[in-house]
Amino acid sequence: MKHGVPLDASLDDAPAGFLSFSDDGTIQAVNGTLLTMLNLTRADVVDARVETLLTVGSRIFYQTHFFPMLRLHGRAEEIFLLLRSKDNGEIAALVNAVRRERHGSWITDCVIMQVRERQKFEDALLRAKQQADDARRSAELQRAAVETANAQLERQALELELTQRQSEELSEELSAQTEELSVQAEELGRINDELMLRSEELEQQRVVAEEANRAKSTFLASMSHELRTPLNAIGGYVQLLDMGIHGAVTDAQRDALAKIARSQRHLLRLINEVLNFARVEAGRVEYSIHAVPILDVVEGIRPMIEPQLAARRLLYEVDIPRSEMACVDLEKMEQVLLNLLSNAIKFTPPDGRITVSTEPGDGADRPVRLLIRDTGIGIPADRLSQVFDPFVQVDTGHTRNAQGTGLGLAISRDLVRGMGGDLTAESRLGAGSTFILTLPRAESAR
Ligand code: ADP
Helix, strand or coil: CCCCCCHHHCCCCCEEEEEEEHHHCCCEEECCHHHHHHHCCCCHCCCEHHCCCCHHHHHHHHHHHHHHHHHHHHHEEEEEEEEEEECEEEEEEEEEEEEEEEECEEEEEEEEECCHHHHHHHHHHHHHHHHHHHHHHHHHHHHHHHHHHHHHHHHHHHHHHHHHHHHHHHHHHHHHHHHHHHHHHHHHHHHHHHHHHHHHHHHHHHHHHHHHHHHHHHHHHHHHHHHCCCCCCCCHHHHHHHCCCCCCHHHHHHHHHHHHHHHHHHHHHHHHHHHHHHHHHCCCCCCCCCCEEEHHHHCCCHHHHHHHHCCCEEEEEEEEECCCEEEECHHHHHHHHHHHHHHHHHHHCCCCEEEECCCCCCCCCCCCEEEEEEECCCCCCHHHHCCCCCCCCCCCHHHHHHCCCCHHHHHHHHHHHHHHHHEEEEEEECCCCEEEEEEEEECCCC
16 A cells, blocks of 8 residues: 555545555555644655654654554554644644554554644643652751751750849859959958057057157156255255365265265266156257258367367367258257267277268258267177167166266257158177168258
């Protein structure tokens, strides 16, 4: 059967496509229904091969499955193929085919049913499946996201718990510290109260002590006065006896009178010094301060000490510039210097040296420093600070020989301090002593 051969009229417009082709693929017959289905004319299929009616995918399927199946089984049913229309459109169709020998050659006859509806259903099915897949995938994604979020939440919850525990511990520690602080504050308050009480007590004690001191000084002053009057009387009567007013005096009596007179003088000096000290201590000394050249004060007392200097063969040097001026009470200053120089003479063995000098001052605002230096017996280091205390005498063999009361330095320092200065000492046992007077400087008259 050739394709040019007209088909039976009922087959030509049967409600299904019809196609015959030989084993080499050449189309043998096509009915009108198939030509209409594929929008072809009969001329289009003259000598054409069956593959030209198929899409590329169906062509491969035809060669690898469809035709081998026909050769093996002689038939194929409900095979789905995509046909190619003239305008390259795809026509889905189900094919039933039978391969049989006819007039000595192998011919395959196919009935072709277009499957518009089934295609639609399949498309819908495919789309539904795809959507289901998409939905499943997105559900999975969401599940994964939820799991991640969950894990994160759990981590955060853990962290929160940790920080909460830490802050609880911290607040416990803080409250403990606060408690401790309040205990300490209480303790401090108590100590403060105690201190206030103590300082009040101390203040009371100071007032009592000051009163006692004043009473003591007043007592000493009046007692000294009471003692001085009879002592002066004793001195007077001794002199009268010595002069022979009450009759002749034997040598032994004169000797005894001299001893009485010496003791009387010593006692009087002692009482005078006690009186002096009591006056200074009681603050009953008035100062009359003037700018005075230091050299004048020192030279003014020279006549008073010269006999003693000569008696002990002591070298006496004064090295003070005339311009050196201090603000002092002249009389008190003389008393202090006399005291210091008497000590220097008293505690320096014969042929020694006594020097009175000022340190070269380098500024008008610096105090005057007046040094009374001797080459005498010196003072042991451990007693140096005590020599200014009242009634202190350093116990050397020499001191016992030298007469004194132990009040001179105490009075001198009080007087110098009363003038706004100070008195200190430097000494080395056996190497001499230096007493240093610090005095308020006066404007130099240079
Ligand atoms: P007094 O001279 O009447 O004993 P002071 O108060 O003047 O009393 O002196 C106290 C003591 O200081 C003296 O007894 C003496 O031991 C010591 N002293 C004072 N001046 C000197 C000095 N220049 N050298 C050595 N010792 C001294």
